[in-house]
Amino acid sequence: MRAYDIIAKKRDGGELSREEIEYLIQGFTQGQVPDYQMSAMAMAIFIRGMNARETADLTMAMVHSGETVDLSPIHGIKVDKHSTGGVGDTTTLVLAPLVAAAGAPVAKMSGRGLGHTGGTLDKFEAIPGFRVELTKEQFIHNVNTVKAAVVGQTGNLAPADKKLYALRDVTATVNCIPLIASSIMSKKLAAGADAIVLDVKTGSGAFMKTLDDSFSLARAMVDIGTHVGRHTVAIITDMGQPLGYAIGNALEVREAIDTLQGKGPQDLEQLCLTLGAHMLLLAKVADNWEEGCNKLKELIADGSALEKFKEIVRAQGGDPTVIDRPDYLPGAAHQIEVKAQTAGFVQAIEAETLGVAATILGAGRETKESVVDPAVGIVVRKKTSDRVEAGEVLAVIHANDLEKATAVRQKVQQAYTIGSNQPPKPPLIFGEVSKAGIRRY
Numbered sequence: 001m002r003a004y005d006i007i008a009k010k011r012d013g014g015e016l017s018r019e020e021i022e023y024l025i026q027g028f029t030q031g032q033v034p035d036y037q038m039s040a041m042a043m044a045i046f047i048r049g050m051n052a053r054e055t056a057d058l059t060m061a062m063v064h065s066g067e068t069v070d071l072s073p074i075h076g077i078k079v080d081k082h083s084t085g086g087v088g089d090t091t092t093l094v095l096a097p098l099v100a101a102a103g104a105p106v107a108k109m110s111g112r113g114l115g116h117t118g119g120t121l122d123k124f125e126a127i128p129g130f131r132v133e134l135t136k137e138q139f140i141h142n143v144n145t146v147k148a149a150v151v152g153q154t155g156n157l158a159p160a161d162k163k164l165y166a167l168r169d170v171t172a173t174v175n176c177i178p179l180i181a182s183s184i185m186s187k188k189l190a191a192g193a194d195a196i197v198l199d200v201k202t203g204s205g206a207f208m209k210t211l212d213d214s215f216s217l218a219r220a221m222v223d224i225g226t227h228v229g230r231h232t233v234a235i236i237t238d239m240g241q242p243l244g245y246a247i248g249n250a251l252e253v254r255e256a257i258d259t260l261q262g263k264g265p266q267d268l269e270q271l272c273l274t275l276g277a278h279m280l281l282l283a284k285v286a287d288n289w290e291e292g293c294n295k296l297k298e299l300i301a302d303g304s305a306l307e308k309f310k311e312i313v314r315a316q317g318g319d320p321t322v323i324d325r326p327d328y329l330p331g332a333a334h335q336i337e338v339k340a341q342t343a344g345f346v347q348a349i350e351a352e353t354l355g356v357a358a359t360i361l362g363a364g365r366e367t368k369e370s371v372v373d374p375a376v377g378i379v380v381r382k383k384t385s386d387r388v389e390a391g392e393v394l395a396v397i398h399a400n401d402l403e404k405a406t407a408v409r410q411k412v413q414q415a416y417t418i419g420s421n422q423p424p425k426p427p428l429i430f431g432e433v434s435k436a437g438i439r440r441y
């Protein structure tokens, strides 16, 4: 077999065999297939596409390019939740304790934030003392005893994906559904999930800006899961504006605490209940979605979900008193209000612009080496369709550096479009994709 012939086959619209895909990915991982050939291959795939079988084979070839995590010592069905990335997406902070409180094991491996989206690890680390570096034994022990643990990715998972992503990033081949789907699923499968709930974000703050593309990406990922025998469900959800109110690490921990007490933002609560109920369903802890949803509501109402959050924090070296006293969380020195210049209704909020603004303040990373400031971020007060008066506060900037605050002030202002007619509240959930097919709500 020669890489040249495989590239030419895909260039001409051919369908690659499993052997051809494995040959290419193995060779690329080991350095025998050079970057320029793999880049040409990525472009051929970008232009010609891949069918579901090829995409599943590419995914598994990337899974087998490195280590895989064996979660079998953990009791129960391990359901992983993955979001394609959003702004102020506080769901994992809420879902880990909530789903664990219902009895389903949550063995969460998360990443750090890069670019305009925050990372779940950075959020948990805003809790004083919280450690995300656990040994494999500690991780498994914590999930078996507390039912949840959140750690950074360890080991050499899907190295072919990492190498390929670096090439895609500089060859204009990132935005390609089979490549994105195989990239995301290879990491989830290597991390040992038995079943996967995908939160596919759509809209201005998301990777996929249109609903059709979001459904296509969801379909491609569900097809991969189905092909390799892992139950996978994708929910398509709005990222046309930030989720909840808070964007920024400690600010989102506070928002998660509110949500676990039933006093969080309505959209965040609704999304957590929806995703959480699907997780319980796949974990076989609930027989149907309604039952799962009701169970989760009870766990919020009776305080069990919040109690579980304390247990998780304690088990990972964090200070659980911040859960009762969120004012002990890191706070920013300055709070600067951004006010509406005219009266009207919020037409739209550019989530990506707010994400970039939060990153500039220090809530996220501009490069891998950037150090995150847990205290800073943005709290939006007005969301799409809300009425505002002239001079009313749209959002509050939490900053430790006044210069940076001044720099983002205009961005925050510009992220809001105010107009005279009231637009309808945008829907939060657009549909779901499972092996049974696509359901648009």
Ligand code: URA
Binding pocket: 165, 174, 179, 180, 181, 183, 184, 207
């Ligand atoms: N996220 C990933 O992990 N991979 C992609 O290709 C795109 C987004």
Ligand code: CA
Binding pocket: 087, 088, 089, 090, 242, 243, 244, 245, 246, 247, 252, 255, 268
């Ligand atoms: Ca939020």
